[in-house]
Amino acid sequence: MKPFENGCSPLTVFDIKRYAINDGPGIRTTIFLKGCPLRCVWCHNPESWLPKPEILFKQQKCIGCNTCGIHPHQREMLTRMTNDESRFARNDECELPSNLESDSYSSSVTRHSSFVTRHSSFVTRHSSFDIRHSSFDIRHSSFDIRHSSFDIRHSSFKDCPTLALEMCGRDYTVEELLAEIEKERDIMIDSGGGVTISGGEPLFGMTHDQSRFARNDECALSSDMESDSYSSLVTRHSSFVTRHSSFVIRHSSFVIRHSSFVIRHSSFVIRHSSFVISYSSS
Amino acid sequence: MNFTIKHPENEGGMNERIRRLRQQNFDTPTTLSIERALIETEFYKQNYGTMSTPVLRAKNFYEICKRKSIYIGEDELIVGERGPKPKAVPTFPELTCHSVEDLHTLNSRQLQPYTISQEDIDTYEREVIPYWKGKTQRERIFNHVSKEWEEAYHAGVFTEFMEQRAAGHTAMDGKMYGEGLLDVKARIEKRIAELDYINDPEATDKQQELEAMAISCDAAILFAERHAELAEKMAEELEREMTNDESRFARNDECDNSSFVTRHSSLEYRVLELRKIADVCRWVPAHAPRDMWEAIQMYWFVHLGTVTELNGWDSMNPGHIDQHLWPFYEKGVKDGTLTRDQAKELLSCLWIKFNNQPAPPKVGVTALESGTYNDFTNINIGGVDREGNSAANELSYIILEIQEELHELQPGLSIHIAENTPDEFLLEGIKVIRQGHGYPSIFNPDTYIKELVREGKSLEDAREGGCSGCIEVGAFGKEAYLLTGYLNTPKILEITLNNGIDPETGKKLGLETGDPREFKSYEELYDAWHKQMVYFVNLKLSVNNYIERMFSLYAPATFLSLYIDDCIEKGKDYYSGGARYNTTYIQCTGLGTITDCFSTLKKHVFEDKRYTMDEVLQACAKNWGGGEAMRLYIRNHTPFFGNDDPYADEIAVRVYDDLVKAIEGRPNTRGGKTQLNMLSTTCHNYFGSVCGATPNGRYAHFAISDGTSPSHGSDTHGPTAVIKSLGKLDQTKSGGTLLNVRFTPALLRRDEDMKKLGYLIRTYFKFGGHHIQFNIVDTATLLDAQKHPDQYRDLLVRVAGYSDYFNDMTEQLQNEIIARTENEAV
C-alpha cells in the first residue's frame, strides 16, 4: 500500500545538504524544510520563515544587467523585503540571550529593524491565533499578499544570470525527496548516518497540510517498517526529531507563547517521519 | 657488528639530531653543481665511440662514482648525496645542456632559484657547452619531430616528459634487502656465461648490456667504499682532537670541567657513529643488509645510483618501505639491538636525505609546465602484501609520526587503504592530514590492483605495486612505466571550436572538422572534438616511440636495470624492454573543464537554444568582455561535473571512455602497450595559460581542472556528490586518477569528524576511487599568506600529486588553489 498515493501535498524544501556532519551521528543528509512560526532576530536563515517557495533577492550578487526586467526601484524594495544572509552572518555564533540584551549587535539589528519589526508584528499576531491552524493560514495569506507583487515576475526571475534573484524553496513530493535521500544511501549507511530533517522549523513545515496527515494516520504503521532496509534510518530519524524538538522548546522559552504550539506539533511529526520511511520500502 | 649507539638525546619525538638536520636542510640554499657535467664531459671526450653505448654509460657512471666529491655531514647517520653537498644539484648535459642564459636565469630568478657562481658558469661555457652542442637527447628529439608536432607542442596541446629528462616513476620492490651487489654481479656473470652466440642473434647486445650492468655494480660498491674511507678519516680526526682536548684538560687549560665532559662524551659518540657508518658502507650495497641501519643505507645508495646515472623524472621511490624494513625492525627489537626510537631516528635521517634532492632545473616549455622544485618520492605505507593481506605494521605508524613531525616537502607520503586495512590506520593517517600539510594522500589498492591486472600484471606483482610519484601506479621493481606527457583536452576543444585553428597562436594545428556554427546537433560537435583528439593522440604517440628508442640507443640505465626484474634475465636494459612489464602512459588533463564545456554547449546551445554557437564563440574570443551576464548565467545554470548530476556525469564518462579508447593498447617500442593516465601535477596551470576562454565560463588563461577533479568552483553539492560523480568513471581503465578536495579546518575539528572523513574515503573507494587527497586550509589563511609570505614560510599546500610550499608557487598557481571549491562544515 502506498500511503501517499492519494496525493499528498508536497513538502517545501529550501535546501538539502549532503555530507552534513554536524547534524547527528554519522554522515547525514539534512533536509531543510521551509516555514517557521518564529521570527527570531538572530535567525541565520530568515529565508526559511515562509512555508512556501519565494523569490529571494540578493543585492550583492546583482550586476544590474536587467535580464529580469524588474525595475531597479522594485529590486530595491525586494532587498528590504527579503533576506540577505550576510547580514545575519555571525548571528548564529552568538550566545542567544546575552547578545540580545547586551546590544552588541545593535547596528545589525537596527539596520534590519524595519524588517524584523514588520515580521515580529506578524509573529505576534500569528501566535495569538495559532491554536487553530486555519486562522493561522488566513493570517498567513495576508502576509503573502505583500509578496505577490513580486511573484508576478516569476516568469523572468529564472533568467537572472547571477542567482541574485533565486527561487528559495522548492516543492518536493515525497517520492522526489526519497530519491534525493537515496543518492546518499551508501555513505549514510556506511557511516551510521541518516537523514536529518531541519528547517525552518521542520515541525511547522511538515504539518502545514493537516488533512494529508489525517489521511496518513489512517494507514496503519505498516509492518513494512520493521522488515525494511531503511529501518535503521527510522530510529535515527525519529530520535533526531525528538532531539530537535527539545531544541525548539529551548527556543520557545524565549518566545513563551509558542511553546505549546510546538510541542503539540512534534508528536505529529514523529508519526509522519515513520511514514516517510515506511513508504520507501513499499 | 650488531652494536647500536645509545645516544642520550635519543628519546622519542623529533630528537635534537633530527631537529638540527632538518633545520640545516631548511636553511641550505639550492645550488647548481657542475661537477658531474665536468667529469662526464671529460669522459665522453676521451671515450665516446670506443665502446658500445651500454658500456660507455656504465663506465661513465663508474667514473662519476669514483671522482665525485663525497660528503658526510655532521649529525648524519645515513650518508651520501647526489651532488657534492646537500641540495647541490648536478646537471645532465647528455640529456639537456643548459645554456649560459639558462644558468643566469636560474641563478637570479626570484622563485625557486638555483645558485651558481660566475666562475662555474664560465667553466661550463668553456668545458661543457661546446662539447654537447648537437649531441644532446633534447636536440636529437627536436631535430627529428615534425612541424605539426612541434607547433602543437609549443601551443600547449600536449607536453613531452622525456625531451629533457629521462623517464622516472620508478619504485623498488624488496629484492635489494635480500641480495647484495656482489650477488647480483654473480648472477650477471652467470647470465653472460649462458649466452648462446650461435643461436641467439641478440647475444652480443645482451653481453654488452650485461657487462655494463656488472660495471654498474662495481661503481656503486666503490661509491660506498669511498664513504667508508671518509667516515673513518673523520673518526680519526675527531679522536686526535679528543686527545688534544684531554692533554689540554690534564694541563688544566680548560677549567670548566662539565663542559669538557659534555663535549668529550658527545665527540666520543660521534666517533662511534662514524665508525659504524664506515662499517655499514663497507657492507652495503656489496652485501645484503643485516640490520635496519644497513637496510636503510642500502636503499639510499641504490636511490643515489639511479638518480646519478640519469636524471629520471620524479619519484625514484623505495616502494613499500614499511613492508621491506619490517623483518629488520622485528629482528632488531626482538634481539634487543634496536629500539623503536632508534628505528625512528634512522628513518628520519633518510627522510632528510629525500628532501636534500631538488630536481635538476628544467628549461623551455617544461620549465613553464612543471613548477616543481623537488623530485617526488612518494612513500607508500599500509596497503596489502603479495598475498593480499593487510600490510600496515608498526613501521607504518612510525612513518606517519615522522611525516607529521618533520613535515618537509619530500618525501611525500601516501597511505594505502584497502578494504582489509584496519580503521585505526586510516584514522592515524587522517590525523596527519588534519595538520594541513597536504599529505598523506590516500590510495585504494583494491582499485589499482585491478588496474594493474587489467594491464596484464600477475596478481602478486600487482599487489606489490603502488604509486611512485603523484598518482600513477606500477608494479614496483618489475615495470618500466614511462609517463610521456600531458594532453590538454580543453585546448583540443578550443581548436575544434575554431575549425582546427588555435586562436592563441593563430596557427592551424588541428584538422578541419567544420565550422561549429554549422553544427546541427551536439553529436556533431562531439564527433568533431573526438576526431581532433584522436589526431593529437596519434601525433603524440608517433614521437613517443621515437623518443623511447633514443633512450634505448643513447642513454640506457644500466644501474637501474639491476633492480628491475627481468632486465638481467633478459639481458636487456630498462629502456629496451628488459623490464617484466613495459607501459607507456599519456596523461590526460582537464576532464572537469571539458565536461563542463560540453555540458554548457549541449544545454544552452543545442537544447535550450538560449544562446547561439556564434554568441558563445564570440564571447570566448573576447574573453567574456561584454558577455559577463552570459558567463554568469552559464556558471550558475549549467549542470557541471562533480555534482552527482547525471547530465554532466554522462558526458564525463563518455569523454573518459573515448580517451581510453584512443590511447590504450598501442604498441610501444619495448614490447608493451600505451595506457591512459589522469594525473596533472602542475600542468593544469600551464595548460590553462595557453588556452583562451572556454564555453564553461572560464576566463582565458586561467587554470583548467586538475586530474579528474571537478573544475574550480563547479562542485557545489559537497564532497559526497563529488565522489559519486567520480565513482561513475571506470577508474580501473586508467593507470591513475586524481581527486583533490579542499576542506576548511572546521570540517575536521572534532575527533568524530575524522571518523566521518574516514567514511567518506571508504565510500569513495567502494565506488572504485583510485586516489583522493585533501587540503585542509581555509581561504582566509591562503589570502593572508599571499599578503604576508614571510609569516607563512612553512605553509605546505597540496597541489596535485604532491605538496609544495605556498611561498614557492607562482601567483598563478596560488590563485588556482584558492579558487578550488572549499568545503565548509554544514
Ligand code: SF4
Ligand atoms: S537579472 Fe539578476 S543580476 Fe540582472 S538586474 Fe535582474 S536581479 Fe540583477
